[in-house]
Amino acid sequence: MPVDFQTNEEVVRAARRALDQAGWDYLVGGAESETTMRRNRAAFDKWAFLPRVLVDVSGVDPETEFLGEKIRIPVMLAPVAGMQRIHPEAAGAVAEAAAEFGTLQTVSSLTDPGMEETAEASDGVKFFQMYIQGDWAWIKEMVARIKKAGYKAFVLTVDNARYSRRERPIIGRTALANLGPSMPGPGASVTWDLMDRIKDLVDMPIMVKGIATAADAAIAVDHGVDVVWVSNHGGRQLDHGRGTLDMLPGIVEAIGGKARIVLDGGVVRGSDVVKALALGANVVAIGKLQGWGLAAAGSEGVVRTLEILEDEILSAMALLGVNSIGELSRDYLERADPVAAPHEMSAWVNLPGERLL
Numbered sequence: 435m436p437v438d439f440q441t442n443e444e445v446v447r448a449a450r451r452a453l454d455q456a457g458w459d460y461l462v463g464g465a466e467s468e469t470t471m472r473r474n475r476a477a478f479d480k481w482a483f484l485p486r487v488l489v490d491v492s493g494v495d496p497e498t499e500f501l502g503e504k505i506r507i508p509v510m511l512a513p514v515a516g517m518q519r520i521h522p523e524a525a526g527a528v529a530e531a532a533a534e535f536g537t538l539q540t541v542s543s544l545t546d547p548g549m550e551e552t553a554e555a556s557d558g559v560k561f562f563q564m565y566i567q568g569d570w571a572w573i574k575e576m577v578a579r580i581k582k583a584g585y586k587a588f589v590l591t592v593d594n595a596r597y598s599r600r601e602r603p604i605i606g607r608t609a610l611a612n613l614g615p616s617m618p619g620p621g622a623s624v625t626w627d628l629m630d631r632i633k634d635l636v637d638m639p640i641m642v643k644g645i646a647t648a649a650d651a652a653i654a655v656d657h658g659v660d661v662v663w664v665s666n667h668g669g670r671q672l673d674h675g676r677g678t679l680d681m682l683p684g685i686v687e688a689i690g691g692k693a694r695i696v697l698d699g700g701v702v703r704g705s706d707v708v709k710a711l712a713l714g715a716n717v718v719a720i721g722k723l724q725g726w727g728l729a730a731a732g733s734e735g736v737v738r739t740l741e742i743l744e745d746e747i748l749s750a751m752a753l754l755g756v757n758s759i760g761e762l763s764r765d766y767l768e769r770a771d772p773v774a775a776p777h778e779m780s781a782w783v784n785l786p787g788e789r790l791l
């Protein structure tokens with residue numbers, strides 16, 4: 435079925451129609467007051483562009499490289515658990531979409547249809563994100579499977595020491611039975627020591643996802659981490675944290691070029707992508723937007739979402755006067771006052787102040 439979405443707002447609206455209340459609450463809900471989630475959006479709204487004109491941008495191209503892989507736009511797909519709640523083909527549909535569009539997929543260890551089946555769903559390059567849910571023997575067995583299935587990088591998520599209180603599903607009585615409010619998370623006892631052991635074991639690039647301070651970024655670099663993934667889990671874990679784009683400049687400084695940088699949290703527009711790259715991220719990742727595309731129209735929905743994002747990135751780059759991602763820098767940005775109250779829908783034209791409940 436061909437999809438005719440022209441804006442990602444249309445994708446979000448279609449996703450809302452496709453999902454029942456439980457699915458919507460799971461995909462969209464942040465922790466407690468959802469302040470962290472809102473700050474993710476607010477952080478993007480606090481920057482304005484400084485465009486340069488009369489530059490020949492006829493060759494504008496958002497392609498970039500990440501961990502040796504060419505990607506069509508500097509946007510990859512963040513790990514999303516429980517995708518079967520969003521679409522029956524779950525991570526398999528996303529694997530097809532990522533390969534068709536030309537970007538990288540990070541597969542969560544907590545989603546259907548499982549690591550081998552998802553790996554086989556397309557020949558696209560994939561990373562694997564693993565929650566630690568067992569002892570060393572369990573970890574070794576999982577890592578062997580990850581390697582055999584052909585995943586190219588290992589992502590350790592570190593902001594889940596406890597499963598947070600996400601009140602939309604709590605109030606709706608639809609929270610996952612095995613992940614109830616504020617239970618000890620699978621990461622409760624994971625430390626840098628275990629990260630070191632896993633890093634030695636995996637023998638592939640390691641990405642630590644959920645770094646939120648310059649202090650931890652510096653430790654990550656000391657431990658030889660290949661990629662620092664700046665994230666607050668999309669505002670789904672610790673409430674009253676900072677927006678990720680606000681974290682970025684300090685983290686970039688602390689890393690000093692010694693690791694690659696991914697940023698996620700609130701990215702829904704091409705202009706968001708361009709701002710994050712101008713401030714030093716190498717690539718951004720999308721969680722909710724990926725889920726909305728998947729809910730709206732499965733694999734084709736995710737492809738269409740990425741195509742729209744690509745068009746927005748091209749527009750922002752050309753109108754800024756840059757031809758390539760490498761030309762983006764802090765010189766193209768200035769601090770500005772936000773014009774709208776931030777929330778998970780505030781980037782869409784027709785939904786100001788409105789929540790799709």
Ligand SMILES: Cc1cc2nc3c(=O)[nH]c(=O)nc-3n(C[C@H](O)[C@H](O)[C@H](O)COP(=O)(O)O)c2cc1C
Nearest residue numbers: 512513514515542591667668698699700720721722
């Ligand atoms: C429905 C859902 C499930 C998620 N599951 C995982 C997961 O299994 N592992 C993980 O590291 N992050 C998970 N995340 C967080 C994302 O990887 C990412 O950090 C976040 O969604 C980025 O913010 P955004 O949703 O505003 O794009 C999940 C996010 C959503 C929306």
